[in-house]
Amino acid sequence: MAATVASLSSSLLFSKPSLTLRPFRTLPRIITSSLPSSSSSPPQFNISFAPPKPKPKPSEPDPFSDSDPESGGQLIIPWIVRGEDGNLKLQMHPPARLLHATANSDTATTTTKVTKKNKINKNKSSEVVPKSNYSKAARRFYNDNFKDPPQRLSKVLAAAGVASRRSSEELIFGGKVTVNGSVCNTPQTRVDPAKDIIYVNGNRLPKKQPPKVYLALNKPKGYICSSGDKESKSVLSLFDDYLKILDKRNSGVPKPRLFTVGRLDVATTGLIIVTNDGDFAQQISHPSANLSKEYIAVIDGDVNKRHLIAINDGTVIEGVHCTPDSVELLPRQPDIPRPRLRIVVHEGRKHEVRELVKNAGLEIHSLKRVRIGGFRLPSDLGIGKHIELKQSHLKALGWKS
Structure with missing residues (x-):
């Protein structure tokens, strides 16, 4: 029995033990410097988060920016125009004068290159196609704001310089005026000089009307405020040189028929208004104007x-x-x-x-x-001289165009 125990102990001492290799896992390192000293309380971590980034504030619309967010990226062009007071101002729509000139201009033509699969007629000039028409909104805006409505026949004849309003009515009653080939005996007939064909005593009335003229004259003594006769001097004769210059400036346009707004007797001097605009003359001379x-x-x-x-x-x-x-x-x-x-x-x-x-x-x-009214005769305007009235002067006279 003793021999058996001794043999087992010697075999355990000199035999190699069997080893089992297991993978070693690296555990995360925990810094416990902020942990409390007491091991009984649960650990508490001091964690803070960065504040969220502020959202950018919507910037105010810039009138000079290339797009407008409300219009869906539509291009906006600021216009610098000179106001009626003579000062420059900024506005977001084109000037009325530009829209009027654009609408009256002839339809422009654009050239397009002719492209064909076989490229025949390479040396042939490119075709000319008319520019597309304006939109309905643009035409409606022009008709409401700029296009002159049809006017009475007697007024059209007077504005064209044929005769005075009363003399034009006499021509119409006398059967000397035809409209589109038919004799017209009614002065109140509405016509459009740009479309209707009007003849007076066999002479066709020009399509283009003379420009509106507004003048202030320093009337001299001895002149009457009507067309006059051979024995008397009319203030209208003082504008002969002006009408010649105006005729050269507006070639192909009939001369305006000038008349005075109101009258001054032959012995009275000073301010008298001369124009060819009957509506203007009637408005400022009517008692309701209270000038x-x-x-x-x-x-x-x-x-x-x-x-x-x-x-x-x-x-x-x-x-x-x-x-x-x-x-x-x-x-x-x-x-x-x-x-x-x-x-x-x-x-x-x-x-x-x-x-x-x-x-x-x-x-x-x-x-x-x-x-x-509010317009005073310039102190430096000589006797028999005149000046062209500006828009501010017309407003001072009470004109509401």
């Missing part, structure tokens, strides 16, 4: 307070009692020894200022009109 007119009256003799009171009380003219808006005695000037009165009226009846002064017992040496 005041300022006169400077040079008086023979002395003027005292009772004269001013008498003028301010007014007088009866053609059965209507007329009173001035204001009467003022101006200070004496060294070069003008006679007293001067500033009289403002708005009714504009015939010889109204002269009758007011005469009723007060005074005698007028000279009378000059210096203002109509």
Whole structure:
């Protein structure tokens, strides 16, 4: 028994043990510096997250940007135009003058290359195709804002310089006017000079109408405000040179038939408006326009307070009692020894200022009109000279085009 135990122990000492290799896993390293010292409490980790990136704020639309988000990327072009006050301003739509010129221009033509499979006629010139028509919205915008509607036949004849409105009606009643081959005896017939064929005394009326003309004249003494006759001088004769220059400037267009807006008597000088626009003349001369007119009256003799009171009380003219808006005695000037009165009226009846002064017992040496509405006669405009009225001047006169 002892021998058996000794043999087993010796075999265990000198025999090689069997080894089993297992894969070694690397465990993650945990830093426990932030852990609490007590092992009984659960571990707590100090974890913080970065704040989210702010969303970009929508930028305000730039008027000079190439696209508009609301219009789906439509191209917007800013326009720099000069306003009626003479200052430059920025607007997002084309000027009305440009739209009018574009709509009136002839349909442009574009050339396209002829492409064929066999490339025949290489030396032949490219075909010319007309430009596509404007859209319905563009045509509607033009018709509503720029295209002139059909006008009365008598007004068209007067605007073309054939005769005055009344004389044109006499020509129509006399059967001397034909429209599209038929005699027209009704002055109220609506016609379009650009489309209708109009003949007067066998002469065809031009399709193009003369341009609208607005002039301010410093009327001299001794001229009448009508066409006149051989023995009298008309203010319209002072525009002969101007009409010649206008004819050269607008070749192929008939000359405008000028007339005065209202009248000044032959002895009165100063501001008178001359035009060929009947609507303009009717609007500013109608009593509803309520335009005041300022006169400077040079008086023979002395003027005292009772004269001013008498003028301010007014007088009866053609059965209507007329009173001035204001009467003022101006200070004496060294070069003008006679007293001067500033009289403002708005009714504009015939010889109204002269009758007011005469009723007060005074005698007028000279009378000059210096203002109509908000437009004053330029101080540097010589006698017998004229200037072309600008849009601001027309607004000062009360014109609403």
